Amino acid sequence: MERLTMKEVIRAVRGELICGSQQGEISGVSIDSRTIKKGEIFFALKGERFDGHDFLQEAIDKGAKAAVISKKKKITTKITIINVTHTLTALQELAKFYRQKFNPVVVGVTGSNGKTTAKDMLKSLLSSKYRVVATPGNYNNIVGLPLTLFEISPETEFLVLEMGANHAGEIKRLAEISLPQMGVITNIGATHLQFFRCISNVLSAKMELVQLLPRRGKIVLNIDDAHLKSQFEKIKQKIITFGTNPQADVRASNVVVSSPGEKEKLSFTINVGRDREEFNLYCIGRYNIYNALAAISVAKEFGVSLSLMADVLGKFKFPKLRMEKLKYGEVTIVNDAYNANPTSVKAVLSEFISSFPSQRKIVILGDMLELGRMSRKFHQEIGKIVATSPIYSLITIGEDAQFIAQAAGKWGMERNNIFSFKDKKVASRKLKELLKPKDAVLIKGSRKIGLEEVIKFLPKISTIKM
Numbered sequence: 001m002e003r004l005t006m007k008e009v010i011r012a013v014r015g016e017l018i019c020g021s022q023q024g025e026i027s028g029v030s031i032d033s034r035t036i037k038k039g040e041i042f043f044a045l046k047g048e049r050f051d052g053h054d055f056l057q058e059a060i061d062k063g064a065k066a067a068v069i070s071k072k073k074k075i076t077t078k079i080t081i082i083n084v085t086h087t088l089t090a091l092q093e094l095a096k097f098y099r100q101k102f103n104p105v106v107v108g109v110t111g112s113n114g115k116t117t118a119k120d121m122l123k124s125l126l127s128s129k130y131r132v133v134a135t136p137g138n139y140n141n142i143v144g145l146p147l148t149l150f151e152i153s154p155e156t157e158f159l160v161l162e163m164g165a166n167h168a169g170e171i172k173r174l175a176e177i178s179l180p181q182m183g184v185i186t187n188i189g190a191t192h193l194q195f196f197r198c199i200s201n202v203l204s205a206k207m208e209l210v211q212l213l214p215r216r217g218k219i220v221l222n223i224d225d226a227h228l229k230s231q232f233e234k235i236k237q238k239i240i241t242f243g244t245n246p247q248a249d250v251r252a253s254n255v256v257v258s259s260p261g262e263k264e265k266l267s268f269t270i271n272v273g274r275d276r277e278e279f280n281l282y283c284i285g286r287y288n289i290y291n292a293l294a295a296i297s298v299a300k301e302f303g304v305s306l307s308l309m310a311d312v313l314g315k316f317k318f319p320k321l322r323m324e325k326l327k328y329g330e331v332t333i334v335n336d337a338y339n340a341n342p343t344s345v346k347a348v349l350s351e352f353i354s355s356f357p358s359q360r361k362i363v364i365l366g367d368m369l370e371l372g373r374m375s376r377k378f379h380q381e382i383g384k385i386v387a388t389s390p391i392y393s394l395i396t397i398g399e400d401a402q403f404i405a406q407a408a409g410k411w412g413m414e415r416n417n418i419f420s421f422k423d424k425k426v427a428s429r430k431l432k433e434l435l436k437p438k439d440a441v442l443i444k445g446s447r448k449i450g451l452e453e454v455i456k457f458l459p460k461i462s463t464i465k466m
Helices: 006-013 052-061 087-099 115-127 144-149 170-178 199-212 288-301 306-314 342-355 372-387 402-410 424-434 452-456
Strands: 016-019 028-030 040-043 066-069 080-083 105-110 132-134 158-162 182-185 218-222 238-243 250-257 266-272 275-281 324-328 331-336 361-366 393-397 418-421 440-444
Touching: 006 066, 006 080, 006 087, 028 087, 040 052, 040 087, 052 066, 066 087, 087 144, 087 170, 105 115, 105 170, 105 199, 115 132, 115 158, 115 182, 115 288, 115 306, 144 158, 144 170, 158 170, 170 199, 182 199, 182 288, 218 288, 238 288, 250 288, 266 288, 266 306, 275 288, 275 306, 288 306, 331 342, 331 452, 342 361, 342 372, 342 440, 361 372, 361 424, 372 402, 393 402, 393 424, 402 418, 418 424, 424 452, 440 452
Parallel strands: 028 040, 040 066, 066 080, 105 158, 105 182, 132 158, 182 218, 218 238, 238 250, 331 440, 361 393, 361 440, 393 418
Antiparallel strands: 016 080, 250 266, 266 275, 324 331
8 A cells, every 4th residue: 555644544534633643644554453554544443243443452552553433432542543423434435535546447346146256367367467456355345345445556557346235325335436447247146135125126236336437438248147138228338248149249159068077177269259269267167157258358358368368267266165176085075155145056056966967966055145035935946956956965054044955855855865954063074974985065155154164074175176
């Protein structure tokens, strides 16, 4: 981060100086008293489980140059203390101020599924030619995105930002802060319905990104997604489409999946006008072709050649917990525990089954969270799919996941092969009892469930290199 003067900070956050001096500079921004560095400014954010004001003294003791608070309290310190109405809003406003000091090309990436992988792919493609800052991990919310903006420097040419939301207005706010000139929407699915209520509201939330793009901006959309395609006529910015549809601006064709037993590989042809290039992705999951298409669609707009992109994506390392292939003795475990919603679970089940046609298959599924009143219905749909697929055993973990188990039994799965647990350690013990050499295991659940812990209880797990 480039240094900011204290006067700039006070002006940007619209704060009241209640202690210390308005002279001096800050060298960084922190919301965590455990990791704050000397010279940084501390924002006392209030969350569901913690209140940053309770850690203000710790931040001061560790060398904070200043602090932004929203609770006036007696403090014995010489550092600069700035009072604001809301510390989160203040953090966002300072991030917006800092963003406006520089002029990178900003690309916002959103969608119900695939946005983290698409973002990481795009970062890799653009980094082959430009200096790029991108959202680390999944820092895609109203706290994480502002923190990412402070990574910009005068040398930054591109800023690739993942934008997530579970409430209306959040993507609009993220776009107001970051000012993207280009956007990507990967797809629309049944996510966060506890708050959005219906898929049409999910669509509206994702389209907030388009509404905040400048008139001369560009939006990259999945033409194979019916929800997104329904919006084309309403969009004023230039639309760049991707998919397998012959009308797509960036089209994938000739998709070939490696045979079972071979190294996992997706081969496909990318078609852009008259240009064609062969691509390979070393992963499980045909849906990753769509993530690649989204990234390619952006990178081609900025002069990255198809041949260079093919080389970069051929070496791309997929994020952990996303169809991550592990080995436990002679057992293969596919760890896709990063997150789950009805669309992604159905897609992953299909890929898992086709990837291991001859092995005995065990599926461990956790809750799909934030589905609201539709939760039971969606979990039951997954149970039906499991029961009518060549799956030997089902283990569910969580409150709502038990509806998967109930539906699987109803639709004919052998009840002696169905197990429901609330405790991950107990589930892991059951898995260990069931396992036989050559078995294939899939693990999938929402992020808050943390299903990757199931395999932590199994000794001597090793990663298989793709």
